[in-house]
Amino acid sequence: MADVFPFQEIETKWQARWDELFRCDTSRTADKYYCLMMFPYPSGDLHVGHGRNYIIGDALARFKMMDGANVLAPMGWDSFGLPAENAAIKNEIHPREWTERNIAAMKRQFYRWGVIYDWSREVTSCFPEYYRWTQWIFVRLFKAGLAYREEASVNWCPSCKTVLANEQVAGGVCERCGSTVYLKKLAQWFFRIRKYADRLLDDLDKLPNWPERVRVMQRNWIGRSEGVEVSFLLEGMDERLECFTTRVDTIYGATFIAIAADHPLSAELLERGGRAAEGKEFLQMVRELQVQEREKAEFTKEGFFTGCYAANPANGRRVPVYLASYVLMEYGTGVVMGVPAHDQRDFEFVRRSPIDIDVVQVISPDGAQSPGLSEAYTGDGRLINSEAFDGLDNRIGMAHITARLAEKGLARPVVHFRLKDWLISRQRYWGAPIPMVHCRKCGVVPVKEEDLPVILPENVDFHPRGDGKSPLATVAGFVETACPVCGGPAERDTDTMDTFVDSSWYFLRYLSPRDSSRPFDSSLVNAWLPVDQYVGGIEHAILHLMYSRFIVKFLHDEGLVSFDEPFRNLFTQGMIHRNGAKMSKSKGNVVNPVPLIDKYGADTVRIYTLFIGPPEKDAEWSDRAMEGAYRFVNRVWRLYANHREILQGAFGEESIDPEILDEDRLKLYRAVQVTIERVTGDIFARGFQFNTAISALMELTNEMYLFIEQNEAFKRRDPGATSLFRDAMKNLLLLLAPIAPHLCEEIWERMGSGTTIFSRKLPKANSRYLKSGTYTLVVQVNGKIRSRIEAEKDTPREKLSELALADDKIRKFIGEGKIIKVIVIPESLVNIVVK
RNA sequence: GCGAGAGUGGCGGAACUGGCAUACGCGCUGGACUUAGGAUCCAGUGAGGAAACUCGUGGGGGUUCAAAUCCCCCCUCUCGCACCA
Numbered sequence: 001m002a003d004v005f006p007f008q009e010i011e012t013k014w015q016a017r018w019d020e021l022f023r024c025d026t027s028r029t030a031d032k033y034y035c036l037m038m039f040p041y042p043s044g045d046l047h048v049g050h051g052r053n054y055i056i057g058d059a060l061a062r063f064k065m066m067d068g069a070n071v072l073a074p075m076g077w078d079s080f081g082l083p084a085e086n087a088a089i090k091n092e093i094h095p096r097e098w099t100e101r102n103i104a105a106m107k108r109q110f111y112r113w114g115v116i117y118d119w120s121r122e123v124t125s126c127f128p129e130y131y132r133w134t135q136w137i138f139v140r141l142f143k144a145g146l147a148y149r150e151e152a153s154v155n156w157c158p159s160c161k162t163v164l165a166n167e168q169v170a171g172g173v174c175e176r177c178g179s180t181v182y183l184k185k186l187a188q189w190f191f192r193i194r195k196y197a198d199r200l201l202d203d204l205d206k207l208p209n210w211p212e213r214v215r216v217m218q219r220n221w222i223g224r225s226e227g228v229e230v231s232f233l234l235e236g237m238d239e240r241l242e243c244f245t246t247r248v249d250t251i252y253g254a255t256f257i258a259i260a261a262d263h264p265l266s267a268e269l270l271e272r273g274g275r276a277a278e279g280k281e282f283l284q285m286v287r288e289l290q291v292q293e294r295e296k297a298e299f300t301k302e303g304f305f306t307g308c309y310a311a312n313p314a315n316g317r318r319v320p321v322y323l324a325s326y327v328l329m330e331y332g333t334g335v336v337m338g339v340p341a342h343d344q345r346d347f348e349f350v351r352r353s354p355i356d357i358d359v360v361q362v363i364s365p366d367g368a369q370s371p372g373l374s375e376a377y378t379g380d381g382r383l384i385n386s387e388a389f390d391g392l393d394n395r396i397g398m399a400h401i402t403a404r405l406a407e408k409g410l411a412r413p414v415v416h417f418r419l420k421d422w423l424i425s426r427q428r429y430w431g432a433p434i435p436m437v438h439c440r441k442c443g444v445v446p447v448k449e450e451d452l453p454v455i456l457p458e459n460v461d462f463h464p465r466g467d468g469k470s471p472l473a474t475v476a477g478f479v480e481t482a483c484p485v486c487g488g489p490a491e492r493d494t495d496t497m498d499t500f501v502d503s504s505w506y507f508l509r510y511l512s513p514r515d516s517s518r519p520f521d522s523s524l525v526n527a528w529l530p531v532d533q534y535v536g537g538i539e540h541a542i543l544h545l546m547y548s549r550f551i552v553k554f555l556h557d558e559g560l561v562s563f564d565e566p567f568r569n570l571f572t573q574g575m576i577h578r579n580g581a582k583m584s585k586s587k588g589n590v591v592n593p594v595p596l597i598d599k600y601g602a603d604t605v606r607i608y609t610l611f612i613g614p615p616e617k618d619a620e621w622s623d624r625a626m627e628g629a630y631r632f633v634n635r636v637w638r639l640y641a642n643h644r645e646i647l648q649g650a651f652g653e654e655s656i657d658p659e660i661l662d663e664d665r666l667k668l669y670r671a672v673q674v675t676i677e678r679v680t681g682d683i684f685a686r687g688f689q690f691n692t693a694i695s696a697l698m699e700l701t702n703e704m705y706l707f708i709e710q711n712e713a714f715k716r717r718d719p720g721a722t723s724l725f726r727d728a729m730k731n732l733l734l735l736l737a738p739i740a741p742h743l744c745e746e747i748w749e750r751m752g753s754g755t756t757i758f759s760r761k762l763p764k765a766n767s768r769y770l771k772s773g774t775y776t777l778v779v780q781v782n783g784k785i786r787s788r789i790e791a792e793k794d795t796p797r798e799k800l801s802e803l804a805l806a807d808d809k810i811r812k813f814i815g816e817g818k819i820i821k822v823i824v825i826p827e828s829l830v831n832i833v834v835k
Numbered sequence: 836g837c838g839a840g841a842g843u844g845g846c847g848g849a850a851c852u853g854g855c856a857u858a859c860g861c862g863c864u865g866g867a868c869u870u871a872g873g874a875u876c877c878a879g880u881g882a883g884g885a886a887a888c889u890c891g892u893g894g895g896g897g898u899u900c901a902a903a904u905c906c907c908c909c910c911u912c913u914c915g916c917a918c919c920a
Contacts, residue, residue, distance in 0.1 A: 004874085213839050213915075220838070220916055227920080245920060258920090301918075331919045338920095344836090345918050418919060538914085611860070613848060617841085618913080625847070627873090628860045638875090681851085692849070695859035702859090709876095778855045783901045785855065823900050825854055833900045 005637035007601030010746045011114070018116045018741075021065070021758055024072040026511060029527040033069035035061045036507055036567075038536030038544070039076040039123075043083055044102035046109045047590040048609065048621060049576035049583040055609050056573055057535045058115040059690060062738030063683050066762045072528065074510040075110070076123035077103050080131075081499045082160060085430040089463055095430045096458070099126060112594065114602045114741050121513045125502035130509065131432035132453030133519035134502050137551065139435055139446045140558060146192040149444060154423060156184035162428050163188065186468050189425035189434060189495065193550050197222050197417045200549055209569040211616070214541040221542050223418025228402050230337065231410045232257055232310040235318065237272065239265065241310055244332030244416060247342065248405075249398040251314045252386040253362040256338035258303065258324035258349065261286040263334045266306075266323055273307020279323070286325045301326045301349040313410040314401065315387060320357070324349060332416050340376065347376040362386050363394050422547065424498045429462035429471040431496025439483035439490035448484050454492065470494040503544055504551040507531060507566060526562045534567040541572065571688060574618040583621070591621055603740035604630045610690035610739060633743055635701055636736065639729060640747045646717070650726035651753040658769055665724050668707045670772055672728050675700040676765040679735045690739065697736050704728050731763045771827070778829035779804045781813045797824040804830040
């Protein structure tokens with residue numbers, strides 16, 4: 001009967017003891033390592049996909065501890081938000097209670113994985129002692145002119161009955177519930193993130209250790225675009241139409257103007273052009289198209305002639321002004337100069353136009369005008385049909401044309417961004433109240449900092465009202481207040497904040513989580529941030545990371561923190577898939593880790609999860625492959641269990657002189673050195689490659705079994721051999737401990753150690769023994785392997801060449817051929833080139 | 836369409852600087868022990884071939900003594916963005 005690792009008996013014991021281990025003394029900063037996991041939304045059901053995130057973080061924290069770092073690994077809860085409210089409405093339970101229950105369940109879950117944090121620093125964003133400071137940040141932003149209220153067309157989800165940020169609308173539908181979103185005009189709060197657009201873009205270069213794809217996504221999201229604003233004078237009106245273009249070099253090809261249907265001038269233009277009646281229909285149609293159709297790939301370019309004309313400022317050409325569905329009011333100026341010859345969209349529009357619009361080619365790829373275009377030519381070339389600029393390279397012409405128009409006051413260089421200001425107000429209950437007061441006399445004024453927090457009332461009918469107002473509007477005791485400025489009767493703002501505001505600064509709070517006098521301790525935060533390693537999912541590549549960067553830059557500008565980027569290193573782990581889809585409750589393909597931990601133990605689940613593939617890549621879950629990890633755990637356990645006597649005290653130093661070991665023992669000694677090198681390299685140098693580190697540890701284990709079974713000296717219990725085995729076991733446990741902590745702690749203790757294995761340092765390899773004394777030299781003839789020869793390390797090149805040429809098999813292959821060249825790669829191969 | 840990543844045995848994957856392709860694990864085949872095996876251990880396991888050998892990292896070309904790795908062209912998949920003027 002084989003001995004089995006009794007994980008059920010020992011797991012909880014260690015999980016309780018490790019609390020102490022993870023408690024961080026933040027006054028020690030010299031060797032600090034801030035290891036941060038993205039704090040979760042407490043949805044209550046963690047599956048193995050979430051597990052991967054936390055297991056990676058936990059293993060990393062433990063490796064860093066054993067690397068000698070003072071590790072800060074805190075955890076908290078991003079606990080405001082819609083799901084709590086929805087669940088509460090459905091189950092008739094208060095969102096706070098629902099949230100707290102889930103937090104308790106998830107905390108238990110973390111422990112069961114052996115995933116430990118410094119819980120003395122736990123933060124919960126829905127508690128007043130936390131959101132007080134979220135409100136404080138809001139007030140600071142307001143005072144700095146970076147929070148403002150504006151009537152805006154906002155995305156309205158009819159099912160969630162709330163406003164959504166642009167980021168929460170995907171393909172015209174609500175990201176959360178899938179309902180079709182439409183536009184609604186409401187007064188909303190915004191943060192002026194656009195003011196930071198340039199810095200958010202430029203400083204991406206300060207983050208070389210972020211995944212390239214995250215930086216690209218942020219860059220695209222900010223969408224900086226340099227161009228020129230050109231004025232087209234409207235015929236018979238004292239008005240100009242400002243067009244934003246990045247291709248002013250094509251202006252001589254501009255043969256129409258297209259403006260957005262919701263442009264403020266559109267109605268007036270239709271009136272002037274005498275087409276108001278039919279135009280109205282068109283406007284209505286575009287409005288209906290807007291949110292839904294616009295998102296679809298097959299969006300057609302509908303247009304309507306206003307009856308008005310404008311003058312092309314370059315050549316005075318009279319061009320018709322169209323309303324066009326493909327022009328977006330939100331980008332640029334909402335007016336586009338139509339250059340069908342050199343813009344594919346304009347080209348397609350002209351094809352559909354009921355009246356003729358000229359297609360004038362002004363750039364020629366080869367310097368000669370080509371006869372007719374089947375699609376727009378968007379490349380570079382020489383300018384033609386461009387009067388004084390003919391013959392110029394178009395890129396050079398661009399500067400000249402801009403200068404000429406600018407002289408006449410008809411153009412100016414501008415920069416546009418796709419990034420929009422951050423809409424942060426929500427008409428929902430479960431969020432941090434916006435700390436503003438509406439006073440008839442004083443206007444909209446912030447609550448005094450000393451009066452924060454504005455407490456979210458408990459007894460509220462939090463069912464959404466659907467009238468564009470938050471449920472808080474029904475709570476008289478909440479709404480009615482005194483104006484902080486004049487003291488007169490006033491009303492509180494009843495909106496709550498987007499939860500991304502809560503999560504944009506939580507990593508600062510962990511350093512002083514119970515401080516009731518300020519949001520964070522500047523000196524501690526300056527010592528501990530930027531975060532050394534941030535670990536989380538790719539789904540937060542844009543929003544959370546962008547908002548956190550913005551808030552930190554703001555706090556930096558306020559002189560409250562000394563750094564201006566929050567996260568120095570970012571690691572985004574891959575998602576776990578099952579049956580070809582990413583694991584999610586809605587897909588019904590989630591795997592509950594609890595039964596697996598019950599059956600195989602936490603360490604097996606950890607090993608399998610880390611062994612499944614490179615942590616940054618998506619992986620397919622398979623219960624069956626769990627067996628391999630389970631076998632490995634038990635193989636390590638039996639290594640101890642079958643040699644208890646030999647391994648007593650094996651946590652200490654063994655006196656091994658590798659110089660006097662025979663070849664058999666040297667082989668094991670070398671295997672240990674190689675494993676140390678590989679595991680530490682895989683984790684630290686190569687970026688958390690737990691999968692290959694585990695392979696290396698499996699190989700060492702296999703090597704140890706070979707030694708036990710085959711080494712005669714070991715079978716005799718010869719002290720020279722057992723000492724070597726003890727040393728191998730010690731190193732195996734030290735390297736495996738961060739990955740399979742329960743197993744290694746338990747064996748460590750049973751071997752007689754009174755202190756935790758995590759107080760020990762990771763071993764260092766004896767670099768002189770990473771390679772063996774002899775190696776197999778591969779001999780090729782014309783690049784094909786023809787023989788293998790055992791060779792001594794450090795054999796000179798000439799000698800290797802001689803050895804290879806003297807080999808019988810090789811001589812046979814060379815035969816009558818003429819040797820042209822012999823390539824010798826020492827320690828590896830010889831290639832003989834024969835003709 | 837643009838951007839990023841990927842394509843290697845039956846499967847997950849390894850191969851770090853161009854130098855032994857398929858480490859490690861799963862699965863499978865055979866064997867040992869056994870009343871039994873969903874335990875454990877041993878052996879085997881890219882394809883073809885009796886063998887010598889030949890072929891083999893999505894496809895095609897190239898560079899090189901040598902290519903999974905570098906270059907060019909193409910195909911497929913995943914993710915992100917998508918009328919951004």
